[in-house]
Amino acid sequence: LEVQCSRNLDQEFVKKSKFKISSSIVQQVLESNQPVLTNDAQNDNRFTGIFSVQGLKLRSVLCVPLRDEEKSIGVLYLDNRFERGVFNRYHLRLIQAFADQAAIALRIAWLLEEAKKREEDLKKSQETIMELNKKLQKELEKQKLRYASAIRKASSPPTKKRPKLKHDYSSIITQSPKMYEIFKVLDKVCNSNVPVLIQGESGTGKELIARALHFNSKRKKKEFVSENCGAIPQTLMESEFFGYEKGAFTGADRRKLGLFEVANGGTLFLDEISEMDPDMQTKLLRVLQEGEIRRVGGKETIKVDVRIISACNKDLAEEVKKNHFREDLFYRLNVITIQLPPLRERKEDIPLLVDYFLTKNAKKMGKPKKSVSQEAMDILLDYDWPGNVRELENEIERACALSKDMITPDILSPTLLSGERVRDEGSKTYQGTLKEILQKEMEEVERRVILQTLERCKWVKSKAAEALGISRPTLDMKMEKYEIHRSV
Numbered sequence: 001l002e003v004q005c006s007r008n009l010d011q012e013f014v015k016k017s018k019f020k021i022s023s024s025i026v027q028q029v030l031e032s033n034q035p036v037l038t039n040d041a042q043n044d045n046r047f048t049g050i051f052s053v054q055g056l057k058l059r060s061v062l063c064v065p066l067r068d069e070e071k072s073i074g075v076l077y078l079d080n081r082f083e084r085g086v087f088n089r090y091h092l093r094l095i096q097a098f099a100d101q102a103a104i105a106l107r108i109a110w111l112l113e114e115a116k117k118r119e120e121d122l123k124k125s126q127e128t129i130m131e132l133n134k135k136l137q138k139e140l141e142k143q144k145l146r147y148a149s150a151i152r153k154a155s156s157p158p159t160k161k162r163p164k165l166k167h168d169y170s171s172i173i174t175q176s177p178k179m180y181e182i183f184k185v186l187d188k189v190c191n192s193n194v195p196v197l198i199q200g201e202s203g204t205g206k207e208l209i210a211r212a213l214h215f216n217s218k219r220k221k222k223e224f225v226s227e228n229c230g231a232i233p234q235t236l237m238e239s240e241f242f243g244y245e246k247g248a249f250t251g252a253d254r255r256k257l258g259l260f261e262v263a264n265g266g267t268l269f270l271d272e273i274s275e276m277d278p279d280m281q282t283k284l285l286r287v288l289q290e291g292e293i294r295r296v297g298g299k300e301t302i303k304v305d306v307r308i309i310s311a312c313n314k315d316l317a318e319e320v321k322k323n324h325f326r327e328d329l330f331y332r333l334n335v336i337t338i339q340l341p342p343l344r345e346r347k348e349d350i351p352l353l354v355d356y357f358l359t360k361n362a363k364k365m366g367k368p369k370k371s372v373s374q375e376a377m378d379i380l381l382d383y384d385w386p387g388n389v390r391e392l393e394n395e396i397e398r399a400c401a402l403s404k405d406m407i408t409p410d411i412l413s414p415t416l417l418s419g420e421r422v423r424d425e426g427s428k429t430y431q432g433t434l435k436e437i438l439q440k441e442m443e444e445v446e447r448r449v450i451l452q453t454l455e456r457c458k459w460v461k462s463k464a465a466e467a468l469g470i471s472r473p474t475l476d477m478k479m480e481k482y483e484i485h486r487s488v
């Protein structure tokens with residue numbers, strides 16, 4: 001029991017009022033939902049033996065229920081300890097009528113309070129929903145951009161069939177028509193001795209091509225010698241390439257063969273040729289013209305039969321223009337030029353290369369092959385790969401080390417998600433009627449949402465369908481429409 005409000009005859013607040021009323025009478029009224037009126041409680045049979053009545057020496061008591069439909073929500077309690085018969089039937093009717101009004105007022109107040117609280121809760125949830133919606137919208141927008149851009153970039157020329165080739169290029173993973181054209185050229189020059197210059201950005205596979213040339217030629221039984229011209233100090237270049245005789249200089253305590261002699265009958269791959277110093281350029285030119293070398297400190301000339309393949313990630317013709325590279329040497333080296341396209345210009349190779357590196361990694365680690373989620377693949381397809389295949393290889397290796405069995409977007413390097421793509425999207429041009437554009441954009445969003453949900457539900461279709469609020473057959477139909485499959 002709780003007393004909400006109490007007054008004495010002088011309209012004063014009654015202290016400790018809870019102990020100054022008959023809780024038994026109050027309880028009875030509450031339970032029966034009927035009023036109690038007594039002229040002299042102490043001599044009323046109904047209350048004999050009731051402690052509170054006797055203890056408080058109650059005389060006149062009037063207690064009426066605050067009725068809310070069938071039950072009491074409280075009582076109005078009046079008493080007088082000194083006089084008998086203070087309250088009569090008339091008072092009872094009056095107080096009950098008042099109590100009935102009060103009960104209605106209370107009910108309305110509560111309802112209002114509840115409504116207000118609900119309104120506040122609703123407002124709060126609405127705000128949360130709006131916040132979440134905004135986040136979702138942003139995420140969706142981002143995903144949409146990413147997907148659209150990936151599609152655009154990946155839909156470069158349709159993959160042609162691998163051309164019929166004389167030689168084996170299976171070490172070079174590709175399905176790119178541009179690379180097939182290169183294979184055709186390689187096929188023609190494998191067995192001739194013409195010098196080949198391979199140009200291309202870092203990591204595009206220049207050395208791989210050079211090796212393919214060598215191992216597809218009659219020279220394959222002899223050495224393939226690879227030298228990075230940027231890595232040898234200028235002073236050691238001559239002895240590195242041409243070797244030296246015993247006693248040629250202090251420390252030369254025995255004869256040493258140079259790279260030309262080691263590569264005799266085989267191939268010498270001159271990587272980063274643009275870094276060769278002018279003096280060495282002149283000496284190299286002479287060897288190429290005469291087909292013979294002289295060891296440092298030696299007198300005799302030695303005939304060498306070496307195929308020269310050079311590589312450069314700068315534009316060598318530009319280096320000639322800038323007087324950084326001898327023009328005559330340039331023409332000597334550049335009989336056949338292979339220009340390797342960067343990875344971003346042959347994005348169709350990305351899935352193949354990813355699969356290849358996943359297999360390679362699994363073998364290396366002796367573990368089952370990992371897979372890449374479709375979302376992660378979209379990101380890989382969308383990225384520009386300034387470090388080309390080498391960068392992709394490193395990324396897959398890193399992701400394999402970090403992932404359990406599936407590579408998902410959160411595992412990929414943050415650089416892959418940087419602004420590049422968004423900038424691209426800014427220049428997106430739309431074509432068609434508004435209806436057509438919206439239809440296309442909506443379909444893209446729909447595809448992304450379905451894909452995301454499937455991935456979130458670990459590809460349990462019934463769960464995904466439930467989460468999306470569509471039926472299983474509808475989900476199947478949409479997956480077919482958007483060609484959604486679980487990725488490699």
Ligand SMILES: Nc1ncnc2c1ncn2[C@@H]1O[C@H](COP(=O)(O)OP(=O)(O)OP(=O)(O)O)[C@@H](O)[C@H]1O
Nearest residue numbers: 171172173201202203204205206207208313389390
């Ligand atoms: N098409 C490809 N298929 C399989 N692996 C490739 C392919 N292209 C490149 N790679 C791999 O990528 C890495 C870089 O290739 P490579 O060393 O041939 O590039 P590069 O052009 O010589 O680079 P850099 O200019 O930095 O020397 C190597 O591990 C190579 O095996």
Ligand SMILES: [Mg+2]
Nearest residue numbers: 203206207271
């Ligand atoms: Mg290289």
